[in-house]
Amino acid sequence: MDGINEIVGSGLTNRNLAGRRKRENTQHVAQFAARAMEAQGWRKPSCPVSVETVWHEPSDRRDLDNIYGGIKYVLDGICTPSNWSSRKHDYTRNPFGCGVIQDDSQKYVGELVFSMVIDSENPGVEVIVTTLEEQE
Numbered sequence: 001m002d003g004i005n006e007i008v009g010s011g012l013t014n015r016n017l018a019g020r021r022k023r024e025n026t027q028h029v030a031q032f033a034a035r036a037m038e039a040q041g042w043r044k045p046s047c048p049v050s051v052e053t054v055w056h057e058p059s060d061r062r063d064l065d066n067i068y069g070g071i072k073y074v075l076d077g078i079c080t081p082s083n084w085s086s087r088k089h090d091y092t093r094n095p096f097g098c099g100v101i102q103d104d105s106q107k108y109v110g111e112l113v114f115s116m117v118i119d120s121e122n123p124g125v126e127v128i129v130t131t132l133e134e135q136e
Contacts, residue, residue, distance in 0.1 A: 001025055001125055003062055004069025022073065026096045029077025033127065034098040042100060044080070045131045048110030049101055051075065054126040056119035068114050074127055075104035100129055 002010075002025055011018035036042075053074060055067050079097035102108045110132050 001028075001070040001073060003066035005062075005066050007069055007072070022076075023096060025070070025073035026076045026094065029074050029125075029127075030096055030098040033078050033100050037098065037100055042129075044099060044102060048108055048132045050111040050113060050130050050132055051078075051101075051109055052113040052128040052130075053115070054128075055114070055116040056122055056124050056126065057116055058118075058120045058123040060118055064114075064116060067116060070125065071112065071114075074125060075109070078127065078129065079104050 002021055006021070007018070010021050051074070053068075053071060055070075057067060076094045077097055078100035079094055080099045080102050081095050081097045
């Protein structure tokens with residue numbers, strides 16, 4: 001998954017490339033999250049959630065702040081997709097999410113937890129969503 005350096009770099013190089021990379025990364029997260037949601041019988045919570053991410057990096061070459069820039073794709077991928085606004089001629093929000101949570105605003109996401117492990121055989125990101133009520 002792209003980190004902050006790739007996000008910024010693609011935006012500086014080519015605006016269309018930046019949009020395409022965001023869409024690809026967000027859709028990738030949404031596809032995996034939708035399968036996990038179905039397997040777990042997930043119901044969209046009405047209370048705020050904690051989103052924990054465990055980043056499995058193939059090596060220790062990327063800085064943590066670079067890695068964690070990918071949280072944008074994770075949160076957009078798990079949000080409820082938006083509808084087309086004919087008035088604005090655009091989507092009102094992210095159109096690619098899978099609906100794990102309603103939105104990634106502070107009203108719905110009360111906590112973000114980050115960690116990183118070196119895992120050259122299975123790189124990627126593990127996402128754990130729990131309601132804050134469950135943690136009390």
